[in-house]
């Protein structure tokens with residue numbers, strides 16, 4: 001359903017050119033929880049921003065259910081966006097709006113009727129387990145609770161794909177476990193396809209069915225998580241697994 | 249006390265307090281009508297804004313900087329013909345509101361710009377990813393997320409205006425500045441100047457305290 005073919009993206013960084021994505025191809029199937037793992041600076045967020053149509057790519061194609069998303073513009077792009085929910089690295093919640101209003105925000109943007117919004121938001125609050133927190137403001141929530149709001153907000157428009165950027169890297173182990181379980185439950189009940197970006201191998205082994213290993217913009221290997229983790233074919237995967245240090 | 253009441257009546261402090269307030273509030277409102285959109289345009293046309301436009305941004309910056317660099321006292325005199333054309337007179341508090349408004353526009357544009365720049369780029373990205381239009385990003389994200397800061401900006405602008413009204417007062421606009429300078433200091437009537445100054449201080453304090461209170465009250469980001 002989500003297909004990336006030969007994606008290239010370069011950044012000009014004071015006189016030098018950085019090849020942030022170098023011939024990246026991926027195929028994510030419907031209902032997958034697809035992990036993209038790599039060290040800091042590997043190009044993970046750049047990849048996510050490309051899929052989310054937040055930044056352009058230099059060449060290659062990204063298709064969602066056969067639609068080439070790089071060609072979408074203006075109103076058709078805005079309209080298409082409800083198919084993709086994004087949970088960002090730093091929550092990015094609206095700090096002056098309460099939990100309810102944050103989750104309702106994407107629905108209100110496309111003028112959903114009030115009663116539909118109310119019903120959907122309450123549904124989402126129940127899914128992510130934030131009952132009783134509707135009127136709280138993000139500033140008063142814990143990291144795990146903020147992440148739940150961000151997940152609920154990203155799911156509000158019932159997207160086909162949920163993009164998750166380092167959703168657990170700022171959370172303690174117990175909260176991480178709860179959030180991963182929540183995501184797994186959501187995936188199982190709603191069938192939403194998830195692309196999980198992370199630098200933690202534990203996240204991949206816990207919930208990702210498939211994984212791609214990204215290193216300096218290049219996909220080193222990809223496949224079923226069990227295969228990749230048991231028989232890593234690249235050094236970077238072994239490094240991420242902690243089996244080998246970079247210095248050998 | 250009797251002397252105070254006598255001075256108050258003789259120099260018409262009630263009317264001049266009213267004139268000072270008029271010369272603060274009227275220009276403040278008009279200057280925001282123009283300064284707020286200008287501040288918004290500065291932010292969105294910036295290279296990191298939602299509608300980057302180098303030419304528009306440069307023009308805006310030049311205009312705003314130019315406007316801010318002309319000393320108010322010069323602007324006051326320079327705009328007399330324009331004020332006459334507009335209102336048929338160049339004296340009195342309403343006439344003074346014309347240069348006061350114009351002097352305040354670039355100031356407010358910058359104050360608004362500073363407030364709006366407090367919005368995290370990530371929040372803007374999130375809104376774009378949720379399908380927000382540029383207009384929705386401005387009205388529902390920029391202007392809502394920065395309300396406390398915008399209110400503080402109103403206080404800063406209003407207080408700057410109170411200062412300007414004193415200068416305008418010296419050249420025929422009336423107001424407390426006029427009493428303090430022309431009838432107080434120039435005629436060596438220090439108690440009159442003193443009362444006028446106290447009243448100006450009170451106005452500034454009321455603006456500062458009430459708007460700071462409101463800003464704190466509406467702020468949901470920095471709650472203890």
Ligand SMILES: Nc1ncnc2c1ncn2[C@@H]1O[C@H](COP(=O)(O)OP(=O)(O)OP(=O)(O)O)[C@@H](O)[C@H]1O
Pocket residue numbers: 011012013018020038039040041042043044045046047199
């Ligand atoms: N807008 C940009 N301009 C220039 N260089 C950029 C830009 N965005 C990213 N880069 C560079 O591209 C590379 C990949 O960055 P990216 O943010 O995708 O890494 P990441 O894998 O998400 O890292 P992290 O785990 O630290 O979040 C980095 O070297 C970064 O400096």
Ligand SMILES: [Mg+2]
Pocket residue numbers: 044045046089
């Ligand atoms: Mg990143």
